[in-house]
Structures are given as C-alpha cells and as structure tokens.
Amino acid sequence: MRELVVLGTASQVPTRTRNHNGYLLLWDGEGLLFDPGEGTQRQMILAGVSASQVTRICLTHVHGDHCYGLPGVLSRMALDGAEHRVELHYPASGDGVVRALVSLATGVLDLHLRPHGSAGEVAPGLSVQPLRHRVECYGYRLVEPDGRTMLPERLAAAGVFGPEVGRLQREGRLGQVRVEEVSVVRPGQKFAFVMDTAPCAGAEELADGADLLVAECTFADEESELAAAYLHLTAGQAGQLAARAGARRLLLTHFSSRYPDLDPLRRQALERAGGAEVLAAVDLERIPLRRRRRTAQGRPAR
Template sequence: MREFVVLGTASQAPTRERNHNGYVLLWDGEGLLFDPGEGTQRQMIRAGVSAHQIHRICLTHVHGDHCYGLPGVLSRMALDGVDHPVHLHYPATGEGVVRALVSVASPGVDLRLHPHGVAGAIAPGLEVHPLHHRVETYGYQLAEPAGRTMLPGRLAASGISGADVGRLQREGRLGDVRLEDVSVHRPGQRFGFVMDTAWCEGAEQIAEGADLLVTESTFAESEAELAVEYRHLTARQAGRLAARGGVRRLVLTHFSARYPDAAPLGEEARAVAEDAEVLVAEDLDRIAVPSRRRLEAVD
C-alpha cells in the first residue's frame, strides 16, 4: 500500500479550515511522518493514522509550523506503547531545537536521532537534497529500486514457466536464456517532498521523475515579490517544477492564510504543469501514489 495522507495544509498560521503542516507517507508497511506542526497528534486521529504506523519522522527544517507538533506525536507513541525504533531525521543545525522538543515529550519511545548536513542517502531508498530557505532546509526523496517486468509471451516462447521464472529472476540466466531476453526495465516509483524554499537545484533534483511530488505553494503569482523575500514558491513555480521534472501527480500545500480558497492556486499551477495532474490538498485528504509507469509495447 502506497498512500499519502494530508494532516494539515496551512503555512505559518493555521486557519479554521487548515491545520498546521503534517503529512504521512504510507509505503510498503513503513510510515514516514513529514513536518509535524502543532495539532498533528489530533489530525492523525481524525485521519485514522495510528502512532504504530510511524517508523520515521522527517523534518525539512525547524520552523515551528513544521516541528512544534513533535512532542505530542512522540508522547502519543509512548502512550500507545509503540515498541519499534522511530528514526528522526532533521538538519544538523536544528539540533538544539530538536533536542528541546524531544526533551518535553513523554519518555518510552525508542527514538533514534539522525541529523544530516549534506545531500545524499540517509536510509535505504531515502535521500535528502538542500533547499533554499531562511534556515537550513532539506527536501526528501524516496525511490523504489528499478526492476524488471517479465514478458509472458517471451517466457512462453523460451519454455520457461513456474518456479523457473523465479530462478531466472534471481540468477539472471537459465541455460541459454538471459533475464534481459524475456523482460524489460521497470523504473521504480519515486516520491518527492519539497517544503519552504525558493526555486533551487535541490527542488529540481527532488522533482525529477517523481510519480508523486508534494510541494509548498505558499503564494499566488501576484505575490511573487513576497515569495522571493520569504524564500517560498508560488503556485506557478510549483507547476513549472512539475513540468520540468516530468512529474505525474503534483500535490500543492502549505497555503498562506491570505487564500481562504486555494483553488485559484491550483489553476495557476495547472496552466504550466504540462502533463502533471495537479491536486490542491485539503486537510485529511488521502492521495494514492500513482501506479508504476506503463511500459512501451514490446513485441
């Protein structure tokens, strides 16, 4: 099961309709909680996300609307008896803030701290890339390894069936038949999370080839000067980011409180997003990760 759960979509200030940030990615039995702002614990209850489902907590940066819900989430984990390790990833320069937040949480969680300070892999399949905000900020990218899709017609023509198919996949060759003779390359699914940043190389890297890209969309294009001043993206920039990266599904979030209706931001993004499907996130939305990219027809 691969699904993205939206817990909150506000930016600096929550509104009556929008909670502070908070997002959960459910990916093959592992749950990743991104940027838990205030109220995340309650939003998890409303969304039907259990504390036991969270295995990693990923902070893009330590501004309050992205991390002040951390003590409540950890306390809930302790209350519910979560007994598996919980890995907390965050920018190294936020160490003081993170330790202060952790210190006021209820004890009892096997919490493992993982500060990072450079781009690269931080866990299997999970990478960080630096963004351009007012404090040290990183976006996250989760990528499934590429694989092979078996072609039934070619398998049949080669006389391979049953358990021999698995053996061929494991060993790469069965007699005169090579794995590449009866299969084609299958790209793995990719997820990207971009929050609080001006346009930058890191955001482009995260967007590249993403099946599902979640990105901030704090301002409309009419407030582009404010976006530059506070180092945020406009909705139009988010759409351009998706177009450049060949993104399949773009989720806009982190809306300024000046926009009680975020639908026009979605229209701005769609105008430039080319083939990307654009969704305007609402609190408690559940969004499927698109199925793997379809393969070209093979004879």
C-alpha cells in the same frame, strides 16, 4: 499499500479548515511522517491512522509550523507501546531545537536522532537535497529500486514456466535464458517532498521524474515579490518545478491563510505544469501513489 495521508496544509497560520503541516507517507509497511506541525497528533486520529505506524520522521527545517507537533506524536507513540525503532532526520543546525522538542515527550521510545548537514542518502532509498530558505532546510526524495516486469509471451517462447520464473528472477539466468530477454525494466516509484524554499537546484533534483511531487505553494503568482522576500514558492513556480522535473503528479500544499479558495492557485500551477496532473491538498485526504502503466513496448506511460 502506498499512499500519502495529508494531515495538515496550512503555512504559518492555521485556519478553521487547515491544520499546520503534517504528511504521513505509507510505503510498504513503513510510515514516514514529514514535518509534523502543531496538532498533528489529533489530525492523525481524525484521518484514521495510528501514531504507531510511524517508523521514520523527516523534518525539512525547524520553523514551528513544521515541527511543533513532534513532542505530541512521540508521546502518543510511547503511550501506544510502539516498540519498533524510529529514526528522526533533520538539519544538523536545528539540533538544539530538535533535542528540546524531544525532551518534552513522555514515555519510552526507541528513537534515534539522525542529523544531516549535506546532500546525500540518509537511509536506504531516502536522500536529501538542500533547499533555499531563511534557515537551513532540506527536501526529501524516496526512490524505489527499478524492478523487472516479466513478459508471459517471451517466457513461453523460451520454455520457462511455473517456479522456474521465480528462479530466473532471483538468479538472473536459467540455462541459456537471461532475465533481460524475457522482461522489461519496471522503473521504481519516486516520491519527492519539497517544502519551504525559493526556486533552486536542490528542489529540481528532488522533483526529477517524481511520480508524486509534494510542493509548497504559499503564495499566488500576484504575490511574487512577497514570495521572494520570504523565500517561498508561488503557485506558478511550483507548476514550473513539476514541468521541468517531468513529474507525473503535483500536490500543492502549505497555503497562506489569505487564500480561502485554493482553485485559483491550482489553476496557476496547472498553467505552467506541463503534462503533470495538479492537485490542491485538502486536510485528511489520502493520495494513492499510482503504479506505472506500461505500453505494449514495455515503456512506462504517464
């Protein structure tokens, strides 16, 4: 199962209907918790997910609305008896803040701190890129390795059946038959998480070809000067990011409390999003990661 559970969508100031940030990506038995803001533990209960499902925590930066929920989540995991290893990724310059927050948690947990200070892979398939914000900030990108889709008609023509198909997949060759001859590449899924930032190269690298791009959308286009002053994205800039990156779906979030109605923001993003589907995130909703469809020629379709 692969889906994103939205735990909170507010920026600095929460509202009656929007909690501070929090996003749980369920990915093949792993649970990646991004930017747990204040109240995340309660939001997880309301969303019907367990703190014990968290295997990795990823902080983009140490502003409070992106990390103040950390002690509660860690304490709840310990209380629930989570015994698995938990990795905590965060910008190295925020080490003092992160250690202070971790020290507030109670109970015993197999927690490992993993600060990073530059772009690159921080775990298998998980990489970071620097963003442009008022403090050191990194976005995250999770990529599944490419696989192969076996083509039944080609397998039959080559005389490969039953258990031999699995052997061919594992070994890459069966007699004179090569796996490339009876299959096509299946692109791995890509997930991108771009939080507080002004437009920058790092955001574009993260978003490149993403099946699901989660991007901050703090301000409407009319507030572009304010967005530039505080180094945030407007709705239109988020849409443009998706278009340039060729993203399939754009999920807008991190909304200023000045916008009770999110549809105008969604429409502004949609106008500049190219072929990307655009959604405005809602607290407690679940966003599935869609498997790629294929054309008859084996090429991935949007």
